[in-house]
Amino acid sequence: MAGFNTQLVHGKEIKDNNTGAVNIPVYNSSTYQYPKVGENVRWDYARSGNPTREFLEKQIAQLEHGACGFAFASGMAAIHAAFAIFRPGDHILIGDQLYGGTYRLLNQYFKLQGIAFTTVDTRNLEKVEAAIQNNTKAIYFEPVTNPLLQVTSVREIATIAKRHNLLTIVDNTFLTPYLQRPLELGADLVVHSATKYLSGHSDVIAGLVVAKTAALGQKIYFVQNALGGVLSPESANLVRRGIQTLGVRMEREQQNVAALIEFLQQRPEVVQLNYPGIAGTKDHAIAARECRGYGGVFSFVLDANTDATTFVNNLHLLKLAVSLGAVESLVELPYEMSHAELPPQERIQAGITPQLIRCAIGIEDCEDLIADIRAALAVARKKTAASV
Ligand SMILES: Cc1ncc(COP(=O)(O)O)c(C=O)c1O
Structure with a gap:
């Protein structure tokens, strides 16, 4: 075959x-x-x-x-x-x-x-x-x-x-x-x-x-x-x-995700990263057994000193939009967007907090994606610090 x-x-x-x-x-x-x-x-x-x-x-x-x-x-x-x-x-x-x-x-x-x-x-x-x-x-x-x-x-x-x-x-x-x-x-x-x-x-x-x-x-x-x-x-x-082109897109998207995960793991504003490709979790162990790769979507939680809304509003390359799986990178705030229909209590209980960000990564140059995220984090951090 x-x-x-x-x-x-x-x-x-x-x-x-x-x-x-x-x-x-x-x-x-x-x-x-x-x-x-x-x-x-x-x-x-x-x-x-x-x-x-x-x-x-x-x-x-x-x-x-x-x-x-x-x-x-x-x-x-x-x-x-x-x-x-x-x-x-x-x-x-x-x-x-x-x-x-x-x-x-x-x-x-x-x-x-x-x-x-x-x-x-x-x-x-x-x-x-x-x-x-x-x-x-x-x-x-x-x-x-x-x-x-x-x-x-x-x-x-x-x-x-x-x-x-x-x-x-x-x-x-x-x-x-x-x-x-x-x-x-x-x-x-x-x-x-x-x-x-x-x-x-x-x-x-x-x-x-x-x-x-x-x-x-x-x-x-x-x-x-x-x-x-x-x-x-x-x-x-x-x-x-x-x-x-599914294969080439997936490979490229996963390469970009790996680079972004590495970048975010170093950032003090990021308190949690959700991606089955990160070793050491039960999710990873199952995915490693049953999947050929971990996909192009991940999510992360920002600390209390970083304003999540300011962060996503200041991303320019990552477009603020629901959906996923396309050549362009998208970002969304599940609490305010994709999961807004759930009552607040249920959202929080499910782990969908206002600080949770979801990214669906495309095939752009990952240096540009990293630069976009770095710049938006700086704005989100500064604004919060100024308002305290
Ligand atoms: C996992 C999953 N299943 C089903 C759907 C529904 O698909 P469609 O929007 O093409 O009707 C979506 C849409 O976001 C989805 O993310």
Whole structure:
């Protein structure tokens, strides 16, 4: 089999036209001609299937080592499809540090459809096992959480799930198949916000689901076709193109993160650094066993003498924005931005304090990123000192 980077660039070749084009065309056709009434056609209507979308679907299935892939109009639509295969009366265990939008979908939508959820710290295997009920059908989690970068073992959760005949569903947005392949570690379904690393340029909203087996894939396909939240051909093409450079972007982003971590470890203003690549923690030990690298996102806590808001407001190269996984570096204050919907008490309890900063690092020159952070720290420090 071709190497992973070769697979990223080429996908599964389909010879569908005679132009010699090296890329799959963007097929902007909503419908397809039948040669004759009653004749079987590969394509009939673009909600049910589109060649550009199918290229991407096969590409992600190949990279995740699954049986089939499905492309949706957003990460949330993909996650919706994964949960839509369950029935009223089912119970699902969910990680306690899920992306906020997922938490909202489960609690404010799927609960009303009769599906029950129990939130559990998936790093605590005894608690996971104890939370399983007679009607439990699945365990859903993010192996690396946001914004604290806590790591759950996919292999250990999948082992518990198998013992109890449950599905393991993993949101692999942060790591991507370049760094971790959950299906190989025992998971059954993988979901992605392809908006992030897979597309990689902050220019498309997209979601993907990969099923380990064709039987599970059929259930996802039913939801995709019946509900219709499909990815457009243009967006499918952008994700396809982004995937081609996933490996080089990830390598570069991780190099930048390593340099930034080294810099921040020397800074007196930084009292805590969260990144699975830092040795000596349980998170690191799990990630070192199950991942090829530690990703492009990290977070850190500033001391009480450094104003976190002033710091982020004075960063110029790192753009103040939610989202992650693109070529440009982004920074955000989870307490004020991505996690502002949680009540203050819950935010603090979860470790999302006003001094916590999250960075998603891009492919710029790391000297420039360091200079930007150094300058903003100086302003944040000075202002606080002046106001005391
Ligand atoms: C881990 C994770 N999963 C899912 C989503 C939702 O994806 P989308 O914004 O593409 O709908 C996000 C978005 O930030 C995310 O970070």
